Amino acid sequence: MxxxxxxxxxxxxxxxxxxxxxxxxxxxxxxxxxxxxxxxxxxxxxxxxxxxxxxxxxxxxxxxxxxxxxxxxxxxxxxxxxxxxxxxxxxxxxxxxxxxxxxxxxxxxxxxxxxxxxxxxxxxxxxxxxxxxxxxxxxxxxxxxxxxxxxxxxxxxxxxxxxxxxxxxxxxxxxxxxxxxxxxxxxxxNEERVFKNSKKKKILFVVFLIIGITALTLLKVGLYHVDDNGSIPMIVRGVPMLIISIYGITITVGDFIVDFVINRKKIKYKNDNLFITRQFTSKIKTMGVTLGTLSLLITLSFLSLAGSMMYTDMFNAQIKSIAAYDVMISEVYSDYPEILQIQTQNNKQIVEKYEKYIKSHCTIKDRIEYNIYTNKRDDISKNISDSIMGFINVDCYMKLSDYNKLLEKRGLKPITLGKNEFFIHENRDISKSIDKYLKNNSTLNLNGIELKSKGHTYENFARCWGTGMTFFIIVPDDTVSNMKILDRFIMINIAEPTTEKLYDDICKYVENTMTDDKEKSEFYPYNLSIKGEVISENRSVLTIFSFILLYIAFIFTAIVATILAIQTLSDSTKYKYHYSILSKLGVEQSQIYKTIRKQLLIFFLFPVIYPIIIDISVITSLNGLLNPALSSEYSYLYAILYSLSLFLFIYLIYFIATYFGYKKNIIE
Structure with missing residues (x-):
């Protein structure tokens, strides 16, 4: 039975x-x-x-x-x-x-x-x-x-x-x-109320609001200066504070809403405002912890969606910047202190082995070999306040002829310089600082030769031109005659498609031809980059990040909307009596349906408002860290719009289903 x-x-x-x-x-x-x-x-x-x-x-x-x-x-x-x-x-x-x-x-x-x-x-x-x-x-x-x-x-x-x-x-x-x-x-x-005293709740609301503002500030500073020693503790403190503020604000905000409506007669007695306010506040007062949890899940959904969009944009942009040519090889010459050097690897023999394998196994279409030069004075680097984590902030010079060859191989238009002119090509992150510097310093003195600025650009900047270098000063060829070589680079385009296997085969060949066991054990081809291997690696990371973040976002969004729908549909039988009274008092059926829509809309939007503020703030802060690697300085705005649009689309489907179910229960 x-x-x-x-x-x-x-x-x-x-x-x-x-x-x-x-x-x-x-x-x-x-x-x-x-x-x-x-x-x-x-x-x-x-x-x-x-x-x-x-x-x-x-x-x-x-x-x-x-x-x-x-x-x-x-x-x-x-x-x-x-x-x-x-x-x-x-x-x-x-x-x-x-x-x-x-x-x-x-x-x-x-x-x-x-x-x-x-x-x-x-x-x-x-x-x-x-x-x-x-x-x-x-x-x-x-x-x-x-x-x-x-x-x-x-x-x-x-x-x-x-x-x-x-x-x-x-x-x-x-x-x-x-x-x-x-x-x-x-x-x-009902759910046990965490804070029962109305006056205390209002004070606590202000306290939790201050905690939230402090948390977002800590996250902003921590993310923007992530390379500083004190940034990680800021982020570690900011995250739990933000969670506390989400729960605290959700639990205590109800009394503020009631006071705002009740103490303003024009709002209080207008249409169905009083009825909706009472229905809404009675709900959020009795399920504050649940709504706080839902707000936390919505926050994670927003950040997951926006993060997925930003990472997708970043990895697509990275391919164009760090894999602009089929094969990229670097050979460090300088003993500049900021440059990482592994003596056993940075030598001509290894570079020659790279090229030997490529010549014997691939069809070379074109090859460009060029040097990056450094001067004794770092005039521009010392005057730029911006810095990018992991980048070398020194004045790096490139010959005009080499620069134009690199542009041509990418299908870009070459530039022209007068005998006493220079041009700067920089990473977007320091573009504003370069612009500011050139406005105050339109000339550059190189070994007694005065060069005048012809402008600067951050468009089509390729990080592979000089690994770890933030900007390049393009000068006439004869200007670099007395400068020290910082790095030598080789860019090769081949007829065959590059793959991850080609990269592995080159590395195995070099390692197998080494006779010194110590060199063999320390060998790591950091100065070799193959386009196919870079693309494969980027696509792998992109797939992992994007799919995982979308996975989290969809499930969290659906769960939040489901709990709100269950609560609302269950309450429809309880509120049926209230709506029947409104009908008996002469309220038209269309007005009752309008009241239902307003009531549901407010209830569904309530746990979303604070997470939207958090999403905008955190993604804007994250942009300070990721902006140099993004395709555009406005990419983070697209990420915010994308996260809100996709979330609200899924949310809207649940809202519409809930509304029709609620209306059906009221009618029956």
Whole structure:
């Protein structure tokens, strides 16, 4: 009998909690899809770095499983409160507590198994689609593969069992403590209020607001000066302070909203403002901690989406900057203190071995060899306040003829200089400082020769021209005759497509031809760069970061919207009486629907407002760190708009579904 009752109740729950069930199915589908991808042989063979994809997905899945577990636990607790009278009645009729618990657990396990089975099919289809996207990123043709590996499904089943064991244990423990009285009045209980005194809450709201501002300031300073010793402690302090402020502001802001509306008669008595305010504040006062958790998840969703966009832009821009030519080789000449040197590697023999292998195995289309020069005086470097982590801030000179050859090989227009002119090509990060310097110093004295500025640009700057160099001063060829060579670079374009394998083969060849065991053990080809290997590495990192961040963002967004939808749809039966009174008082049906829309919109937007502020602030701060590597100085603005647009699109789907469900419940 109890088994039949459990199955009947499970079917009823599918109808009542359809949004919750859809979210659980989609969440498990993504978990299964990503597990299938990381165990896919096709994906692993794309790049040597893709082995890290599996580790990253498994680590993130732990966080996702925890959040899904929280959703299922919250929903089961919510289901229990809504059906508590039913269970209390069962106990009055003589049904034993253990049988009631067993029935409730069986119906929820049935729902879970149903969701998991459906998600296995969806996850398998989704994995093929996502694999096709990854293959497209690597520009590899993909054919549907119908082979199935047992490991991803075993891992997914393990996650499912862990979640439901935890939730069943919590539910069983909760129900064992309940008496008949507790069950009969459980639906009347609200979340315990953290701060009950209204005046204290207003003071605490200001305190939490100050904590939030301080946290965002610490993050801004820490991210902008990430290369300083004190920046990491700032970030470490800023993150927990920000979390505290999210919970604190969410819990205490309700009293401010009530006072603002109640103390202003023009707002208070206008249309349905008083009715909506009372409904809204009663809700946020009784579920402040839950809304705080939802705000935290929304913040993580925003930052994940924006981070995905920024990293995608950064890695695409990096390919153009650090892999502008097929093969790039550097040979350090100078003993300049800022330049990292490994004596066993920085010699002509290794560079010659690189070229020897390339000549014998590849068809060379063109080759450019040039020097970067340094002067005894670093006039410009000393006057530039900006610095880029990992970059050498010295005055670096390049001959006009070499510079024009490099431009031509990239399909860019060469420049012309007069006998006594110079031109600066800089990284975008220091462009404003260069501009400021040239306005105050339009001439440059080189060994008694005065050169006049012909301008500067940051467009098409290539980091591969001089590894670690922030800017280049382009001068007439004869001007460098008395300068010291800082670096020698060789750029080669070949007819064959460059690959990660070519890079590995060159390294193996050089290592195998070494006779000195010490040199062989210390050998690392940091002064060799192959375009195909750079692209493969960048695409691997891009795939790992972007897919992981989108994975987190989608699941967190869906979970937040689901909990809000469940709460709202459940309240529709309670508020049905309120709306019937409004109808009897003569309020038109269209106005009632408008009131419902406003009520739901405010409730859905409430946990989003503060995370939007945090998103804008943190991404703007992150831009200070990543801007030199981004394709445009406005890339971070696109990231902010992208994160907001995608989040609100998913959020809107849940809002519309909730509105129609709510309206249907009110009508019925």
């Amino acid at each position: 109890l088994r039949k009752l459990a199955i009947r109740n499970a079917k009823r729950s599918i109808k009542d909690y359809l949004i919750y069930l859809i979210t659980v199915i989609m969440s498990f589908s993504l978990i299964i899809a990503f597990n299938l991808i990381v165990y896919s042989k096709d994906v692993r063979e794309l790049s040597s770095m893709m082995i890290n994809f599996r580790l990253a997905v498994i680590e993130v899945s732990v966080l996702v499983v925890f959040v899904i577990g929280w959703l299922i636990n919250y929903t089961m607790k919510f289901m229990l409160s809504k059906r508590s009278k039913e269970f209390g009645t069962y106990m009055i009729l003589g049904i034993e507590r253990k049988d009631i618990i067993k029935m409730f657990l069986i119906e929820n396990i049935f729902l879970g198994i149903f969701a998991f089975v459906v998600s296995m099919l969806i996850g398998y289809i989704l994995s093929d689609l996502l694999t096709a996207v990854i293959m497209n990123i690597f520009e590899v043709q993909y054919k549907l593969n119908f082979s199935i590996s047992w490991q991803p499904f075993a891992l997914s089943i393990f996650y499912f069992i862990i979640i439901y064991l935890f939730v069943m244990f919590r539910t069983n423990r909760r129900m064992k403590k309940m008496k008949v009285y507790d069950l009969l009045y459980l639906d009347k209980q």
